[in-house]
Amino acid sequence: LSSTAIKQLCISLRLQENRDAYKADREAYIDTFPMTTEQRSAALNQEWNLLLELGGNIYYTSKLAAFSIEGNRYKSEWEDK
Amino acid sequence: MASISSGVACSHVPALGVASDQGLTGDDYYGPIFKGFEFSREWIAKEKPDVIFLVYNDHCTAFDARVIPTFALGCADEYQPADEGWGPRPVPVVKGHKALSAHIAQSLVLDSFDLTIINEMEVDHGLTVPLTMMFGQPDEWPCPVVPLAVNVVQYPAPLGTRCYDLGKAVRKAIESYPEDLKVCVFGTGGMSHQLQHERAGLINAKWDAEFMNLLVSDPDTGSRKEHIEYLREAGSEGIELVMWYVMRGALNKNVEEIHRFYHVPASNTAVGHLILENR
Numbered sequence A: 001l002s003s004t005a006i007k008q009l010c011i012s013l014r015l016q017e018n019r020d021a022y023k024a025d026r027e028a029y030i031d032t033f034p035m036t037t038e039q040r041s042a043a044l045n046q047e048w049n050l051l052l053e054l055g056g057n058i059y060y061t062s063k064l065a066a067f068s069i070e071g072n073r074y075k076s077e078w079e080d081k
Numbered sequence B: 001m002a003s004i005s006s007g008v009a010c011s012h013v014p015a016l017g018v019a020s021d022q023g024l025t026g027d028d029y030y031g032p033i034f035k036g037f038e039f040s041r042e043w044i045a046k047e048k049p050d051v052i053f054l055v056y057n058d059h060c061t062a063f064d065a066r067v068i069p070t071f072a073l074g075c076a077d078e079y080q081p082a083d084e085g086w087g088p089r090p091v092p093v094v095k096g097h098k099a100l101s102a103h104i105a106q107s108l109v110l111d112s113f114d115l116t117i118i119n120e121m122e123v124d125h126g127l128t129v130p131l132t133m134m135f136g137q138p139d140e141w142p143c144p145v146v147p148l149a150v151n152v153v154q155y156p157a158p159l160g161t162r163c164y165d166l167g168k169a170v171r172k173a174i175e176s177y178p179e180d181l182k183v184c185v186f187g188t189g190g191m192s193h194q195l196q197h198e199r200a201g202l203i204n205a206k207w208d209a210e211f212m213n214l215l216v217s218d219p220d221t222g223s224r225k226e227h228i229e230y231l232r233e234a235g236s237e238g239i240e241l242v243m244w245y246v247m248r249g250a251l252n253k254n255v256e257e258i259h260r261f262y263h264v265p266a267s268n269t270a271v272g273h274l275i276l277e278n279r
Helices: A004-012 A016-024 A026-030 A037-044 A048-053 A058-065 B014-021 B031-035 B038-047 B098-110 B125-135 B160-175 B205-217 B227-234 B238-249
Strands: B003-010 B051-056 B071-074 B116-118 B145-150 B182-188 B255-266 B269-278
Touching: A004 A037, A004 A058, A016 A026, A026 A037, A037 A048, A048 A058, B003 B038, B003 B125, B003 B160, B003 B238, B014 B031, B014 B125, B031 B255, B038 B125, B038 B255, B038 B269, B051 B125, B051 B238, B071 B098, B098 B145, B098 B160, B125 B145, B125 B182, B145 B238, B160 B182, B160 B238, B182 B238, B205 B227, B205 B238, B205 B255, B205 B269, B227 B238
Parallel strands: B003 B182, B051 B145, B051 B182, B071 B116
Antiparallel strands: B003 B269, B071 B145, B255 B269
């Protein structure tokens, strides 16, 4: 399983021009990174823990999370466990 | 000749940079942390190092998944604060010391430490937050910095023993530089913290205290801690602490602990800080 594309998608948002492109068309921007179907879906649906399991890392996924306008940051992913 | 007089260990919690940049250093949450560094800012104003050799880790900023150097020595004239995703920190540019960097690079490689040489690099909170904690908000950082970036983000990270030995080689390198320079070595990152997945929020104050005790008094033993212990006891991001051993290796066997500060929490991290002087 390659994790480089998922990491590079996330870290690309470190730069303003990429942030602008991502905001303009999220899906098209995500599709410029050669990810597996599962990785693509996790990125598109902002499944944070799955992104880690598929090769992400907090220092990468936090860049993607910074542009997440969905979700509830006060809800724990583990509260139903 | 150049010499090493002291060492500083210091966490690099990004929220502390934000607190400083946004004027929150006196509030209820951040106030106690910045207070713990008041002694340190007075100490370093008296210590007046000519150069700081700063061991830190980059967080996928200068080195993302495309290139992952285990040890990378900055050899540039200056290092710009990087945009980490929400704009660069409003802190001064970090001036380098190119001649000393070049000398250290040569000395380390000929001493069998085959590190990567970086002539152009932006620096992230891993480097600028420790400067903020030690110097506050000056218009310019008071002295040049020679940065050494260590990969502790992507396994395999280097061993504690390798970091400790590298510190000893850094000392040899600095002490063979012909100009009279007083060098302070910073080891940064840590302490216990886990930022991701199911154990997120892990803090281990007892382990952190023992880590500091061993680092100060018995680094030969402490440096032999295995990766699995860092991971289990200090959380997935606790491995940053191997960088403190580069600093420790650059100091004398006998050091005096001038200052210790420990605080929980700073966002979801245990802040640890030591000042050590050679004896």
